[in-house]
Amino acid sequence: MDNYPPVAFYFQLSLTNTSGKEEVIFKEISGITMEMGIEEITEGGNNNFEHRIPTPLKYSNLVLKRGMASKDSEVVFWCRNTFNGNEGITIKTKNITVKLFDTDKKALKSWVFSNAWPVKWVVSELNSESKNIAIESLEFAYSSFQ
Incomplete structure (x- = not known):
């Protein structure tokens, strides 16, 4: 089995803060991305050459998707409190x-x-002619990842 690449459907997500750790179930996680940009600087008098230097790392937002639960979890309370300004x-x-x-x-x-915090919360389209389940999508910004 060591020669095969890992499957992408066995994963676990947990949130940690000062009060402890909470494991949360999601069907999809995306946005595990870091990117180093490039700044191009033109040298005066030399029109045939540009200096290319790296810029600081940029991180995309982490997007978590799951079927809507009938009972709100701690992560939903955290998002709701953040968006409502209760924090x-x-x-x-x-x-x-x-x-x-x-x-x-x-x-x-x-x-x-x-240092993640919620920046977006989306509920999928509700359509009486569809057989799809309701999906909620939570998006988080963060300082860095390792």
Whole structure:
């Protein structure tokens, strides 16, 4: 099995803050992306050459999708309080950990998204002629990930 690439459907997500750790179930996680940009600087008098230098890292938002639950979880309360301004001026951040497992449930890789906070909450389209389940999508910004 070591010669095969890992499957992308065995994963676990947990949120950590000062009060402890909460494991949350999602059907899809995307946005595990870091990118280093390039700044191009033209040198005066030399029109045939540009200096290319790296810019600081940029991170995309982490997007989590799941079927809507009938009971709100701690992550939903956190999002709702942040969006409604109930947290006051200071936004409470949490660390989000994503672990990828192999088929034997052994952790292969983990990513920790530091100082994450909710920036977007979307409920899928509700359509009486559709047989789809209602999906909620939560989007988080974060300081960095390792």
